[in-house]
Structure formats: C-alpha cells, structure tokens
Amino acid sequence: MRLRLWLALAALAGIGTAAAGIGYLHSQGIAPRTLAPYIAKRSSGHNDLITGSGAWVARTLTGLDRGADEPSALPALALGAQPRPAPEAQGMPRHVSTVEELRAAMAAAQPGDVITLAPGNYLVRKKALEARTAGSAAQPIVVRAQHPGSVMIDVTTLEGIVVAGPYWRFENLGLRGVCRNHGDCDHAFHVVGGAHHFTALNNTLVDFNAHFKINGWRGQFPDHGRIEGNTLRNDVARRTRSPVTPIDLVAANDWLIRGNLIADFVKLGGDGISYGAFAKGAGARTVFERNVVLCEQRLRAARGLRVGLSLGGGGTGKPYCRDGRCITEQEEGVIRNNLIASCSDVGIYVNSGARSRIVHNTLLDTAGIDVRFPESSADIEGNLVDGGIRSRNGGQLRSQDNLATPVGLLYLGVHPQRGHFIAPASLDLRWDGEAERRAVSESTPDLCGKARPAQAAYGAFEDFEACLAPR
Structure with a gap:
C-alpha cells in the first residue's frame, strides 16, 4: 500500500x-x-x-x-509562374537567339525596346548580363520569352542579370543556377542603385541563394519595384554560408511582392537561418500580399531555421542602411493575404519594423508570429495562425480578432487551427465544415484574387479551390 x-x-x-x-x-x-x-x-x-x-x-x-516529416505533393496553383504568358508587351521588337545577341541587345537597348528570346537554352558564364541603360515610365525596356517554359537561361556566374538602369521589365523567363559550388550562384537578378521601377512577371527562378537581391548603391536606391506571379524555388538544399533568401530586399522603398510561389529555401551552411523573403535596411512601405510561401515543400532538413516572411529579417549593418543608422529596419510594411506553411521557425517575423500591418494571413505548421524589439509595432488582425502570436524583447503588438493556438497546446500535440481544413499537411485546404467568419471594414482581394464579403473568413482565403489552376 x-x-x-x-x-x-x-x-x-x-x-x-x-x-x-x-x-x-x-x-x-x-x-x-x-x-x-x-x-x-x-x-x-x-x-x-x-x-x-x-x-x-x-x-x-x-x-x-x-507532425509527420514527409514531403507532400503540391497541388497545381494559380499562383506563381503560369503557363499562360504575361500580357503582350508593346514597343520596338528585337529578336535574339544567342547569349551574345542578348548581351548586345541589352547593352544597346533604348526606351520601348522589346527584346524577345527565341526558344532554347542559353548559358551565361564569366560575366553577368547587364541592364544599365534607362527605359521610361511610358516606354520600359522589356526582356521576355514569348511563351513561358520556352527559354531557360543557365547561370554559372555569381549573378545572372544585373539591373542598374530604371524601368526594365523581365517576363516569362526561366533562370537556373548550375554552379557546382552553391556559393558561386548567388542571384538570378541583382537590382541595384538607380534601377527604380524594376518589374519581374511570370518568371521561374531555380537554384539560387537569393533569387532577387535588391539594394542601394552610392546614394541611389531601386524604389518602386514589383515582383509578381513568379515561382522561386530550390531543388536542393543550399550548401553555402551566403544568405539564403529568395527575395532579399535591402534599403529600397515602395516594393510590391504579390502572387508569387516561394518554396524550399533550406540553408545547410553557416548559421543555417534562411527566409522566404524579407525587407530591411531602413526601407519603407513594402507590401507582401497573396504569396504562397512553403519553407519546406519537398526539401526537409534536420538542422537550420526557416522563416516565412519578415519585416526586418536578421537586421542590417549600418553602412548598408538607407539612412546609415537603421533605427528601424522597415516602416509601414504590410503582410496580408498570404499562405505560409511548413517552416521550422516562425511564419512571420517583425524585427524593428515600425507601424507594421499583418492582416488576414493563414499560417500552418509554423511557430506563429513574432514581433521583436522596442522599435517594432504591429497591428495583427484577422489571421488564422497554427501557432502563437507573441512579442519579445519589448516588441509592441496589437493583436485583435485572430484565430491562434495557445502555445501550451502544441506541447500536447493539439492543433485546433489545422482542424479547419480537410488535409492541411497535403495542402488540401478545403474547409472542413463552415469557415469561421469576422466582420471586415476594409477589404482587399484574398489569396486567390477574389473579393472578400463583409463577413469574411479568417485567414488568407475564402475558398482555396479558387487558388487552384484550371484543369
């Protein structure tokens, strides 16, 4: 007894x-x-x-x-690069069929030129392609393939295309890093200095450390950029100490990053920390909207931390900050209507991001949302978060009307937010029953591009089937 x-x-x-x-x-x-x-x-x-x-x-x-550590098949999405071409560009046609012709056409480009690559494979070696002349608002310079999937540019240089002139647009292209040493294939696009009003539409970029690198140079900043409807992924984990972040945006203002598919950005070297996309360096008014971010869709790794989207990233050295100080890393940044899933760390991270708005996102299989440091302030509203919402190190947040999971339940293997969907692990995100709803006063198109009703579902979408590509 x-x-x-x-x-x-x-x-x-x-x-x-x-x-x-x-x-x-x-x-x-x-x-x-x-x-x-x-x-x-x-x-x-x-x-x-x-x-x-x-x-x-x-x-x-x-x-x-x-849960189960198994890669899942990705349903065909109507987000990211699509088989339909971007709208036909109007201007002076220039046709090229070799890398040498492409390099020459870009060097001699004038406002309104539309440089179209013939179908085939192109190899960039020894030196990046350069876009340095200036287009204009009325007559941008366009580099394109007529049909998505018809052109693949293999890159063996540190950077595939360096864009330093304003008003360049790239569409329907494929770029692939083919360096044996992953540190030698850093960027598909490096957008730098005076390259304001850069646009990338409907491109597929594979196997780079930072598919898009954007930063200032000598007091000029590539503001007002747009990255829309692209697929950014890696087919293998990156064995490098270099930063691994498919969209690495530093010190530029007024960028729109919309409708992209960002997947599999695993970093095995260095600190092992990687991000799907971040905006930092004392920039302002970056908008991340209607993106699908899958930190680990096909790739899995035992080590390393993978974060979905971030305002502030891991911080910036003062010489690279727009104001030379980086008192705040990002001001008035917006993260809305995104699906973020399968991340070994948080889905959304705000680091010294002042007056941030995080609205109507769906986070599944992530550690939730973090707002960090006294310089950070964030309005967090209408999100569906499979994880917690927290502030730390003095971060200020106003969390209002979200569906989130108390962290204590995660230690018991309880995930109530996943229960809203038929099979979230395989991204079958049809509602299992009726969606929970909330009143909204301002409405932006949801993840699938559909208008929200006055009583909107929590999270990024009303009906996920509207996000699937037509069969």
Whole structure:
C-alpha cells in the first residue's frame, strides 16, 4: 500500500513539474519546434546517454508540433509562374537567339525596346548580363520569352542579370543556377542603385541563394519595384554560408511582392537561418500580399531555421542602411493575404519594423508570429495562425480578432487551427465544415484574387479551390 502511495505521489509530482514547465514555455511563447534544436545542441558532445536522450526529446517535441516529416505533393496553383504568358508587351521588337545577341541587345537597348528570346537554352558564364541603360515610365525596356517554359537561361556566374538602369521589365523567363559550388550562384537578378521601377512577371527562378537581391548603391536606391506571379524555388538544399533568401530586399522603398510561389529555401551552411523573403535596411512601405510561401515543400532538413516572411529579417549593418543608422529596419510594411506553411521557425517575423500591418494571413505548421524589439509595432488582425502570436524583447503588438493556438497546446500535440481544413499537411485546404467568419471594414482581394464579403473568413482565403489552376 505504501509503495503504491509513493508511486502515485511521484507520478503527480512529475505531472505537476511537466505542467509547470509547459506553463512557463506558454508564457514565453516558445513553441516546441524552436525549443527542440536548443535541446539537441545543448545535449550534444556529452556521453552517449545524454546525447541520445537529448536527441530523443528533440525529435519528440518536433513531432508533437510538426507532425509527420514527409514531403507532400503540391497541388497545381494559380499562383506563381503560369503557363499562360504575361500580357503582350508593346514597343520596338528585337529578336535574339544567342547569349551574345542578348548581351548586345541589352547593352544597346533604348526606351520601348522589346527584346524577345527565341526558344532554347542559353548559358551565361564569366560575366553577368547587364541592364544599365534607362527605359521610361511610358516606354520600359522589356526582356521576355514569348511563351513561358520556352527559354531557360543557365547561370554559372555569381549573378545572372544585373539591373542598374530604371524601368526594365523581365517576363516569362526561366533562370537556373548550375554552379557546382552553391556559393558561386548567388542571384538570378541583382537590382541595384538607380534601377527604380524594376518589374519581374511570370518568371521561374531555380537554384539560387537569393533569387532577387535588391539594394542601394552610392546614394541611389531601386524604389518602386514589383515582383509578381513568379515561382522561386530550390531543388536542393543550399550548401553555402551566403544568405539564403529568395527575395532579399535591402534599403529600397515602395516594393510590391504579390502572387508569387516561394518554396524550399533550406540553408545547410553557416548559421543555417534562411527566409522566404524579407525587407530591411531602413526601407519603407513594402507590401507582401497573396504569396504562397512553403519553407519546406519537398526539401526537409534536420538542422537550420526557416522563416516565412519578415519585416526586418536578421537586421542590417549600418553602412548598408538607407539612412546609415537603421533605427528601424522597415516602416509601414504590410503582410496580408498570404499562405505560409511548413517552416521550422516562425511564419512571420517583425524585427524593428515600425507601424507594421499583418492582416488576414493563414499560417500552418509554423511557430506563429513574432514581433521583436522596442522599435517594432504591429497591428495583427484577422489571421488564422497554427501557432502563437507573441512579442519579445519589448516588441509592441496589437493583436485583435485572430484565430491562434495557445502555445501550451502544441506541447500536447493539439492543433485546433489545422482542424479547419480537410488535409492541411497535403495542402488540401478545403474547409472542413463552415469557415469561421469576422466582420471586415476594409477589404482587399484574398489569396486567390477574389473579393472578400463583409463577413469574411479568417485567414488568407475564402475558398482555396479558387487558388487552384484550371484543369
């Protein structure tokens, strides 16, 4: 009898300790998937028992939070690059069929030129293609393929296309990094200095560290850019110490990043931290809307942290900041109507982002939303978050009318927000029953481009089937 009593008391003490631990982790907003790597790291390098126990705990926590570690097939989406071409460009036609002809046409380009590549494969080596002359608002310079999928530009240089002149537009192209050393294929596009009003439409960019790199140069900044309807992905994890971020936007203002598919940006070298896209460097008014961001769609990696979208990223060195100080990394940034999924860290991260708006996003299989540091302030409204919403290190947030999951439930393997959908792990995001709804006073098109009703569903979309490509 006495033994049974002692066993019961020990069990109760263990349960009490576990409950207290979960309570503390809940109060700090620490999700299991972000605790697991810390435990694995702290237990490594000891004897086999400690190392093995730490690895088991880390795997268990990750499994409770993330579920099955299996890649899923992606349904055909009406977002990202599409087989239909971008609208026909009007201007002076210039036809090229070799890299040399393309390089010469770009060097001699005049406002209104439409440079069309003949179908085929092109190899860029030794030196990047350059777009340095100026187009105009009325007559941009266009580089395009007539039909998506008909042109593939293989890149063996650090940068595929350097854009330094204003009013250039690139559409329907394929660019692929083919460097054996991943550090040698950094960017498909480097948009720099005076390259304001850059546009990229309906391109497919594969196997780069930062598919788009945007930054200032010598006091000029490439403002008013647009990246719309592109597919950015990597077919293999990047073995590099260089930053891995498909859209790496630094110090530029007024960019619109809309309707893109961003997937599989796993970084195996260096600190192992990667982002789907960020805007930082004391820029302002970046809008991320109607994008699908899948941190790990086909690629899986045991190590490293993958973040979906960010205002502020990991911060910026002062020499690269627009104001030379970076008191704030981003002002008046907007993240709205995006689907973000399968991230080993948070889906949305605000780092020194002042007056940010995070509205009507759907986050699945992420650690939620983080707002960090006193310079950050964020209005967070109408989101469906499979994870927590938290501020830390003095971040200021106003969280109003969201569907989120208390972090403590994640340690029990409970994910109520996933229950809204038929099969979220395979991105079958049809509603399982009636969608929960909320009144909205301002309405923007949802993820699928459809108008929202006055009583709108929480999260990014009304009907996910409207986001699927026509069969």
